[in-house]
Amino acid sequence: MSAAALLFTAALAVPGTAGAQEAEPGPEQISNGDFAAGTAPWWWTANAPAAVSDGRLCAQVPAGTANAWDVIVGQNDVPIVAGESYELSYTASSAAPLTVQTRVQEAAEPYTTVLATADPVGTDATRVTRTFTASVDLPAASVQLQIGGGERATAFCLDDVSLRGGAEPPVYVPDTGSPIRVNQVGYLPHGPKSGTVVTDADAPLTWTVKAADGTTAATGRTVPQGEDPSSRQRVHTFDFGDLTAAGDGYTVEVDGGTSEPFSIRGHLYDGLRSDALAYFYHNRSGTPIEANLVGEEYARPAGHIGVAPNKGDTDVPCQPGVCDYRLDVSGGWYDAGDHGKYVVNGGISVAQLMSTYERTLTARNAESAELGDGKLRVPEHDNGVPDILDEARWEMDFLIKMQVPAGEPLAGMAHHKMHDAQWTGLPMKPHLDPQQRELHPPSTAATLNLAASAAQCARLYAPFDAAFADRCLRAAETAWAAAKQHPDIFADPNDGTGGGAYGDNDVSDEFYWAAAELFTTTGKDTYRQAVLSSAVHGDTDAVFPAGGGISWGSTGGLGVLTLATVPNGLTPAQLGEVRSVVTTAADRYAAQSRAQAYGLPYAPEGEDYVWGSNSQVLNNMIVLATAHDLTGTTAYQDAVLRGADYLLGRNPLNQSYVTGYGERDSRNQHHRFWAHQNDSALPNPAPGSIAGGPNLTAIASGDPVAAEKLSGCAPAMCYIDDIGSWSTNEITINWNAPLAFIASYLDDAGDGRPTGQARTCKVAYSSHPWSTGSTVTVRLENTGSEPVSPWSLTWLLPGDQRLSHTWSAEFDQNGRTVSAKPLSWNRTLAPGATVDFGFNTSAASTAPDPGSFKLNGRACASG
Numbered sequence: 001m002s003a004a005a006l007l008f009t010a011a012l013a014v015p016g017t018a019g020a021q022e023a024e025p026g027p028e029q030i031s032n033g034d035f036a037a038g039t040a041p042w043w044w045t046a047n048a049p050a051a052v053s054d055g056r057l058c059a060q061v062p063a064g065t066a067n068a069w070d071v072i073v074g075q076n077d078v079p080i081v082a083g084e085s086y087e088l089s090y091t092a093s094s095a096a097p098l099t100v101q102t103r104v105q106e107a108a109e110p111y112t113t114v115l116a117t118a119d120p121v122g123t124d125a126t127r128v129t130r131t132f133t134a135s136v137d138l139p140a141a142s143v144q145l146q147i148g149g150g151e152r153a154t155a156f157c158l159d160d161v162s163l164r165g166g167a168e169p170p171v172y173v174p175d176t177g178s179p180i181r182v183n184q185v186g187y188l189p190h191g192p193k194s195g196t197v198v199t200d201a202d203a204p205l206t207w208t209v210k211a212a213d214g215t216t217a218a219t220g221r222t223v224p225q226g227e228d229p230s231s232r233q234r235v236h237t238f239d240f241g242d243l244t245a246a247g248d249g250y251t252v253e254v255d256g257g258t259s260e261p262f263s264i265r266g267h268l269y270d271g272l273r274s275d276a277l278a279y280f281y282h283n284r285s286g287t288p289i290e291a292n293l294v295g296e297e298y299a300r301p302a303g304h305i306g307v308a309p310n311k312g313d314t315d316v317p318c319q320p321g322v323c324d325y326r327l328d329v330s331g332g333w334y335d336a337g338d339h340g341k342y343v344v345n346g347g348i349s350v351a352q353l354m355s356t357y358e359r360t361l362t363a364r365n366a367e368s369a370e371l372g373d374g375k376l377r378v379p380e381h382d383n384g385v386p387d388i389l390d391e392a393r394w395e396m397d398f399l400i401k402m403q404v405p406a407g408e409p410l411a412g413m414a415h416h417k418m419h420d421a422q423w424t425g426l427p428m429k430p431h432l433d434p435q436q437r438e439l440h441p442p443s444t445a446a447t448l449n450l451a452a453s454a455a456q457c458a459r460l461y462a463p464f465d466a467a468f469a470d471r472c473l474r475a476a477e478t479a480w481a482a483a484k485q486h487p488d489i490f491a492d493p494n495d496g497t498g499g500g501a502y503g504d505n506d507v508s509d510e511f512y513w514a515a516a517e518l519f520t521t522t523g524k525d526t527y528r529q530a531v532l533s534s535a536v537h538g539d540t541d542a543v544f545p546a547g548g549g550i551s552w553g554s555t556g557g558l559g560v561l562t563l564a565t566v567p568n569g570l571t572p573a574q575l576g577e578v579r580s581v582v583t584t585a586a587d588r589y590a591a592q593s594r595a596q597a598y599g600l601p602y603a604p605e606g607e608d609y610v611w612g613s614n615s616q617v618l619n620n621m622i623v624l625a626t627a628h629d630l631t632g633t634t635a636y637q638d639a640v641l642r643g644a645d646y647l648l649g650r651n652p653l654n655q656s657y658v659t660g661y662g663e664r665d666s667r668n669q670h671h672r673f674w675a676h677q678n679d680s681a682l683p684n685p686a687p688g689s690i691a692g693g694p695n696l697t698a699i700a701s702g703d704p705v706a707a708e709k710l711s712g713c714a715p716a717m718c719y720i721d722d723i724g725s726w727s728t729n730e731i732t733i734n735w736n737a738p739l740a741f742i743a744s745y746l747d748d749a750g751d752g753r754p755t756g757q758a759r760t761c762k763v764a765y766s767s768h769p770w771s772t773g774s775t776v777t778v779r780l781e782n783t784g785s786e787p788v789s790p791w792s793l794t795w796l797l798p799g800d801q802r803l804s805h806t807w808s809a810e811f812d813q814n815g816r817t818v819s820a821k822p823l824s825w826n827r828t829l830a831p832g833a834t835v836d837f838g839f840n841t842s843a844a845s846t847a848p849d850p851g852s853f854k855l856n857g858r859a860c861a862s863g
Helices: 270-282 343-362 387-401 444-461 466-485 508-522 525-532 556-565 572-595 613-631 634-647 704-709 733-748
Strands: 050-053 056-061 072-080 085-094 098-105 113-121 126-133 138-146 154-165 194-198 206-210 216-221 223-228 233-239 247-254 262-264 417-420 437-439 761-770 773-782 793-796 802-807 810-814 817-821 834-842
Touching (some): 085 138, 098 126, 098 154, 113 126, 113 704, 233 247, 270 733, 343 444, 343 613, 343 733, 387 444, 444 466, 466 508, 508 525, 508 556, 556 572, 572 613, 572 634, 613 634, 634 733, 802 810
Antiparallel strands (some): 072 138, 085 154, 098 113, 098 138, 194 233, 206 247, 223 233, 247 262, 417 437, 773 834, 793 817, 802 834, 810 817
């Protein structure tokens, strides 16, 4: 869950539905709506002089204003009663087409809003009608048409304005399209293929898969499932897993209905991996977003660098009374729909990006080549560092800057968050934000997020930038010491002005995560004991809660996944216990996936779909993916694939929650500068952006769109693709981070066969231990059809082994990461050829052999 918009009501509200029927219309609330009496009591901003012309009020709108509210035509002192339903209507035209931000709100701060819609107006007279139910009393509301923010000057004309109570709001019925629900992207040839059909039929129905040319590719009978409790729909399921022929444009037909089209292909998720990771570059703070990387539509100037009207992030004060110093906290990622930057949300997000890369070092079927230097949309190409680590560094650097300086009270702790003093308006590009930025008090949770993520940073960046790795480790150990000294400084749950509170008063999970990362990186007994003595160690329900899972407020599972996969100093018995926690949780999620009509590995008690439920699905998928990496058990991979089906269209709403993927994709997520719904000059979210998803508490949260549209919704139906619904349709870094991990995992799955990709190399690793070390010989074989030149073989060396004498290759060791590269005489590895090399190790105790090897970033078979 992201709390970034939890208390935000001032700038957003309900878009009604045009053409609503009035029950018994109340009295007219607008004075002189036809302008027959001149202009009073209407007002307009000084930059848009207005007069009555041909019975209309026409305002001269200047060019080049930044925000919609820079130019307003309005009327004040309009009484609004809570609980009453109203219909607002007007006729408007504009010489240059524009989008009117239609508002009914308080005339002064905090600008509490009961109606906020975006209404396009063109050169022909357009009748706009909006129905809404007031959530609060506004005795003297302001009815405003905000018409600024355009590049061109125009003449805006208005007539026949009316606001009456007594309207009957229309009942919202979501458009779910076809009753046949499938993954709208597609299926892997050798993976599971299933779908769901909404039907009242009691008996099985015939399903038919049609190829693009209309021929029948497969057929069978559905399985009735009764009523699905998550959606209250009566459904059947169907399975066409035996169909393996690659192709595009497949559809499923059942009982006269036809599904959305889909593909059957390997590597369906290569584009999603790239797009999901590009999300983070798009949302960087403090740097221009370049058109050559993201396209002209998404390019923008650097935000919050101190260029007017920005106050900037390079010299940020604390909230009054919090501290007497200022910090440079530039960089990092904007957290969610707003411009805030939060350590507890940034910590889990950057950790999951780093884990996406670290998985390529530890998992047999994972490959780092697609994450390498020059592969992703980041400006740091050709620097010898994997692009995914370049992206993670942008956030990691910011997190370290949030640490309280030495010599200050609470030195070593991390400030919980920083953001605007008041909630940022929507839409708002970052470089136009005029508000003062403020540091909020430090917290133990934020400090432990820094300790954990910085410890992971230290081991991953060591092969590429030793100085930065050392900086990360110093920050991590300093933060750990500070958290131990101040174990119960909690964020104020009421600190929600201008940004989410992110309150968390149980940090046992954060202590465990930080200890696990520090132990894995350093091997120090202090951290080992902190892991083994933790109350959550070995407790599956504590680290992977049954009704939810990993989240920003429940991070213990991150520590378990690291201990289970990254070589460390646990004994074999201890490692087995940790891995058992992972597989126990994965067994639960896999069973949920098999049992549910829509196949998702998420079944909260009471169908209580939480804020950001899609991220909970994804984080459960990460546990399943890790269990599959550890065991090779196909059932775990199948459950991950069914989870992808749910997110990409096989769900009660027939909605792909990922922008740009599927025929019916979310594209109006809550975001300040991806705000096309509010301003046609702004773009929709970039491809690869995942919406938060169904949220059973949406109405209670104060989300006005949810209150208007989703009353009485079934749990899995409590979602609407509307920019105003911040409780169901927000996008955040901590939801896109697990999407990036899973997209990478899915792309590594190739065509869905148990081995994932066809391997073009094989490694035979033979170790011969002796009292204080071992002698190792390695044979690398090119099993592909093309020569490899030059070659680089990379692996993680378990335990505390250090290389000593080496031969027949050039070796490099950074922590546990080892790479072997050719000498001048064995630079080229021809098809079918082998190269032999070796080394000695020194170690205090015996250690297992490495689990995986990567040749130029591609996984090798063992043999």
